[in-house]
Amino acid sequence: MSLVMSGTSARKKTAPRNSRKKRSTFDTTLGRAVLQLLAVAVFFALWEAGVHAGYISAFLMGSPSGIFATFYKLILSGELLSDSWYTLFEAILGFIIGTIFGSLFGLALWYSVFVAKLVEPFIVAINSVPKIALAPIVVLWFGTGLISKVALAVSLTALVALIAAYQAAKDADVDLQSLMISMGADKHQVFWKAVVPSTLPSIIATFRINIGFGLVGAVVGEFISSQRGLGHMIFLASSLYDLNSVWVGLFTLMILGFVLYYVIDIIERTSLPWKQATTSHQVQV
Amino acid sequence: MPPKQVQLTVQNISKSFAGKGGDVNVLDDLSFTINERDFVSIIGPSGCGKTTIFNIIAGLLEPDGGTITYRGKEIESLRGRVGYMMQKDLLFPWRTVMGNVLLGLETRGVDQKEAEEKAREYLKQFGLAGFENAYPKTLSGGMRQRVALIRTLIMDPDILLLDEPFSALDYQTRLYLEGVLKDAVQTYNKTVILVTHDIDEAVALSKRVVVLSGRPARVKVVHEIDIEATSPITARNDVKFSTYFKTLCAELDIQTETTS
Ligand SMILES: Nc1ncnc2c1ncn2[C@@H]1O[C@H](COP(=O)(O)OP(=O)(O)OP(=O)(O)O)[C@@H](O)[C@H]1O
Ligand SMILES: [Mg+2]
Numbered sequence: 001m002s003l004v005m006s007g008t009s010a011r012k013k014t015a016p017r018n019s020r021k022k023r024s025t026f027d028t029t030l031g032r033a034v035l036q037l038l039a040v041a042v043f044f045a046l047w048e049a050g051v052h053a054g055y056i057s058a059f060l061m062g063s064p065s066g067i068f069a070t071f072y073k074l075i076l077s078g079e080l081l082s083d084s085w086y087t088l089f090e091a092i093l094g095f096i097i098g099t100i101f102g103s104l105f106g107l108a109l110w111y112s113v114f115v116a117k118l119v120e121p122f123i124v125a126i127n128s129v130p131k132i133a134l135a136p137i138v139v140l141w142f143g144t145g146l147i148s149k150v151a152l153a154v155s156l157t158a159l160v161a162l163i164a165a166y167q168a169a170k171d172a173d174v175d176l177q178s179l180m181i182s183m184g185a186d187k188h189q190v191f192w193k194a195v196v197p198s199t200l201p202s203i204i205a206t207f208r209i210n211i212g213f214g215l216v217g218a219v220v221g222e223f224i225s226s227q228r229g230l231g232h233m234i235f236l237a238s239s240l241y242d243l244n245s246v247w248v249g250l251f252t253l254m255i256l257g258f259v260l261y262y263v264i265d266i267i268e269r270t271s272l273p274w275k276q277a278t279t280s281h282q283v284q285v
Numbered sequence: 286m287p288p289k290q291v292q293l294t295v296q297n298i299s300k301s302f303a304g305k306g307g308d309v310n311v312l313d314d315l316s317f318t319i320n321e322r323d324f325v326s327i328i329g330p331s332g333c334g335k336t337t338i339f340n341i342i343a344g345l346l347e348p349d350g351g352t353i354t355y356r357g358k359e360i361e362s363l364r365g366r367v368g369y370m371m372q373k374d375l376l377f378p379w380r381t382v383m384g385n386v387l388l389g390l391e392t393r394g395v396d397q398k399e400a401e402e403k404a405r406e407y408l409k410q411f412g413l414a415g416f417e418n419a420y421p422k423t424l425s426g427g428m429r430q431r432v433a434l435i436r437t438l439i440m441d442p443d444i445l446l447l448d449e450p451f452s453a454l455d456y457q458t459r460l461y462l463e464g465v466l467k468d469a470v471q472t473y474n475k476t477v478i479l480v481t482h483d484i485d486e487a488v489a490l491s492k493r494v495v496v497l498s499g500r501p502a503r504v505k506v507v508h509e510i511d512i513e514a515t516s517p518i519t520a521r522n523d524v525k526f527s528t529y530f531k532t533l534c535a536e537l538d539i540q541t542e543t544t545s
Contacts, residue, residue, distance in 0.1 A: 182343040183388070183389045183393075184365020185392040200379070274379045
């Protein structure tokens with residue numbers, strides 16, 4: 001997304017000279033936003049019309065008017081906000097713990113090729129287990145409260161971060177490391193000044209995937225057993241055939257994921273300023 | 286002229302790499318000496334082992350046999366004491382120009398303020414003042430090489446190992462940087478070993494040219510270059526220049542005259 005957006009601002013500056021390439025009036029940030037909102041509005045309008053005309057079952061699918069009414073009600077009662085906060089907290093906490101520990105462990109494997117080779121099959125084996133399948137035991141071990149959801153989110157995110165960090169550390173430019181060694185740097189200096197910085201883009205790239213996994217962990221944990229959170233709300237509502245509440249929960253999760261994605265985007269841009277100078281321009285074909 | 290003192294002696298160095306079809310003998314019994322404040326160019330066919338020699342001197346590779354003697358003492362390698370400029374400029378993309386220049390001093394633990402002051406001096410001298418906070422990607426090839434050269438010089442190394450530092454640059458930039466290098470070497474009293482494919486560059490810059498044979502590398506011949514010129518450009522106008530050039534071409538089996 002950042003690519004497209006900074007691409008436009010760059011093109012705007014050179015617009016007069018670049019005019020041989022035709023751009024429609026909608027191809028601006030505002031124009032696209034209008035189109036996107038329009039698409040959403042049309043989608044809901046068709047849905048609502050379908051329900052009224054009797055083509056779509058409000059009982060099985062819910063209806064936009066019902067969803068908005070439920071949304072309004074849940075916001076007023078404060079339930080939606082508190083459930084959202086709870087899920088968000090679990091997801092972010094799991095994401096942070098999982099990413100930090102996974103990345104640190106992955107990076108540390110750079111230090112010893114022997115240890116890395118030793119643990120590699122175990123990592124592959126653990127990674128090949130669908131972590132969601134762990135959910136029932138995680139709840140058994142950590143109870144029905146916050147900790148089990150965080151633990152589930154950690155189990156989903158840590159290995160992704162670990163594998164990405166380890167791979168990036170292995171791929172770090174050998175020549176840069178050699179150069180440092182010729183300067184008399186020791187292994188720690190090579191690690192901190194050459195290896196770690198060159199792994200940062202890959203590690204930060206996993207944030208995007210992992211923030212989603214954090215939400216998955218939190219919600220699945222809540223499905224299994226909990227008294228709070230969006231997962232709990234969705235689970236409860238669907239067992240009562242309250243489809244409108246289910247949709248409210250789903251759309252709220254969507255909004256959370258959406259916002260988190262852009263937060264990561266900002267983190268990425270501010271923490272890797274040296275990448276911006278070059279990668280923000282998508283090649284125009 | 287004071288008598289020449291030997292600074293570095295490389296003796297009977299051998300090195301082979303394990304290849305697909307058995308071991309590849311890259312260096313076999315290679316010996317040469319470098320004098321104090323020498324400027325030696327090493328030329329030889331591609332893949333003959335020039336970079337390998339540098340890697341051994343810099344302590345990045347261990348030789349299979351042979352000795353390195355530095356100022357009368359036998360040593361393992363010159364790790365930490367050489368300024369090694371590799372075939373690529375190898376600037377750290379996440380570091381600014383200033384950050385790149387400071388890399389060596391940081392690893393050495395020099396006081397940050399002192400180091401920055403020194404760096405600013407160098408940057409100014411090399412025409413890079415004002416680019417302290419630029420990232421390498423935004424610089425031209427010639428500027429990048431200058432940054433790499435400063436990064437090498439600022440460490441005040443005993444010997445500069447320059448592995449085809451200018452090979453990726455256009456001719457004008459190369460001529461300019463050759464001048465910059467020659468001046469810097471004079472100002473800071475450095476010993477230089479330069480690997481190059483460019484015979485022209487070798488003659489214009491060095492006091493001596495070592496010609497290597499193909500794999501396994503051996504010293505074929507060493508030419509003293511007796512050109513008293515102040516800059517690499519005037520050196521190219523010297524009467525003796527073309528003679529040296531032709532001799533070295535012949536040495537490398539490059540045909541200089543077309544035979545019909
Ligand atoms: N780490 C390595 N493992 C295996 N073979 C190697 C290794 N490093 C170098 N070689 C081989 O040793 C030979 C000499 O390599 P080297 O890089 O020293 O050549 P060079 O003289 O610097 O060549 P060029 O002028 O093209 O840079 C080459 O044939 C190369 O394939
Ligand atoms: Mg080489």
